[in-house]
Amino acid sequence: MRDENALFARLAQSTFRSxxxxxxxxxxxxxxxxxxxIGQHAADFIARRLADAEPQNDGKQTPMRGHPVFIAQHATATCCRGCLAKWHGIAAHQPLSTDQQQYIVRIIHRWLSGEMNR
Structure with a gap:
């Protein structure tokens, strides 16, 4: 897991994420x-879709639309284990800890808060 301010600066530089x-x-x-x-939804989605060491349909488990959390996951690179590894330094092929899940929800919440205050 990385510095959140630096993470959001990097995300803003990504054409895809931005x-x-x-x-x-x-x-x-x-x-x-x-x-x-919304935070409860995010926590539930993370627990059900990402927390396993080998999530079902990894890389394709997060829809691109349909819920604000899904959009936030793509914007923040918290959509699959590959993105979590690349962008957040959270190793793939291991279950997510409670702290890691809380971190992911916090990142999603921060992005959603920013969007709601645009």
Whole structure:
């Protein structure tokens, strides 16, 4: 896991990562649900889709749309184990620890907060 400010600076330099933004429907969903529920969704998605040492369909398990957390995962490179290894220094082929899962949720929350305050 790396320095969060440096991470967000690197993400901003990525043409692919920086193209992701919340649309009107996703923004409204965040407003309707609130940060606590969205955080619970993020924690659940991470636990179910990424936490295993060898997640099912790794590299393809996170949809590109359909939920604000999915968009945030692609924007923050927390979408698959390969991206977690490359961008966050979280080794693949090992289960995610509770601390690592909390870190990922924190990164997603920070990105969503930034989007909601744009």
């Amino acid at each position: 193209r992701f933004h919340l649309g009107p429907k996703e923004r409204q969903y965040c407003l309707d649900k609130g940060p606590e529920i």
